[in-house]
Amino acid sequence: MPFIPENDLERALVNASHDATAAPNFYRLLLDSELLVLGTVDGQEQATKEFDVAPGGRVNLVTGIKDGARFLPVFSSLPRMQAYVQEESKYLRVNGRALLDLTRGAPVTLNPGSDYGKELTPEEVRHLLDGPRSARRMITGDVQFPPGLAEALAALFVTWSNIETGWMIMVAPADQAEPPHPLVGIAINSQIGGDWPSLMQALGAVAEKSNTMFDVQRVDPLNPAGLTGVLLQSVPFYVRRAPN
Numbered sequence: 001m002p003f004i005p006e007n008d009l010e011r012a013l014v015n016a017s018h019d020a021t022a023a024p025n026f027y028r029l030l031l032d033s034e035l036l037v038l039g040t041v042d043g044q045e046q047a048t049k050e051f052d053v054a055p056g057g058r059v060n061l062v063t064g065i066k067d068g069a070r071f072l073p074v075f076s077s078l079p080r081m082q083a084y085v086q087e088e089s090k091y092l093r094v095n096g097r098a099l100l101d102l103t104r105g106a107p108v109t110l111n112p113g114s115d116y117g118k119e120l121t122p123e124e125v126r127h128l129l130d131g132p133r134s135a136r137r138m139i140t141g142d143v144q145f146p147p148g149l150a151e152a153l154a155a156l157f158v159t160w161s162n163i164e165t166g167w168m169i170m171v172a173p174a175d176q177a178e179p180p181h182p183l184v185g186i187a188i189n190s191q192i193g194g195d196w197p198s199l200m201q202a203l204g205a206v207a208e209k210s211n212t213m214f215d216v217q218r219v220d221p222l223n224p225a226g227l228t229g230v231l232l233q234s235v236p237f238y239v240r241r242a243p244n
Helices: 008-018 020-032 078-085 096-102 122-130 149-158 196-210 228-233
Strands: 034-041 059-061 064-066 069-075 091-095 108-110 118-120 137-139 163-173 181-188 215-218
Touching (some): 008 020, 020 122, 020 163, 020 228, 069 078, 091 096, 096 122, 118 122, 149 181, 149 196, 196 215
Parallel strands (some): 069 108, 181 215
Antiparallel strands (some): 034 091, 064 069, 108 118, 163 181
């Protein structure tokens, strides 16, 4: 059955799977939207329709198993849930942020078995709720990018057909023991693939020619863990143009 988006969250999910720059909007809607989850609340086990969770209510959620490990299935709409369970089941409608906060520490899968979904590890959930850990690195504010670096990288990226998007932010160790330096994020078209080691060599040549050292991070738009989420929230310096 084709995936026909039922709401803004599902439209954002589809967009983010094809366009890395759309990922922040998907995550914002994931936290702001109501999600469906299989389960009941104490005292309402015999309810026959969906219902909201009252403050202080004890929630009993239904988990799934994949590769021997348990996960929490959640859904962006009723059709996604019905395609998964294929039978009448009790379910709750809960705000995304509240649900992820309630189930911290558990792997979560949005729309399991669907053409469009997302697996979230406990670390990714923590990042969504709390932001990146400042103890590892600090994002610096009023620091200019090294002159000409973005232009040199963009010229390189044009020659690599698998590179879709490039970002750059300035980072520094949290203790400020080292000066800020660039972190370059690169989103790769997985359908095209490519030789990542060769790309790293080409990036090293750019660093040597520009006399500027920088870190490189491969960006998965549907995996906001660590500094990936910060990169996705910045303005890309390179976006591949669609062919005419």
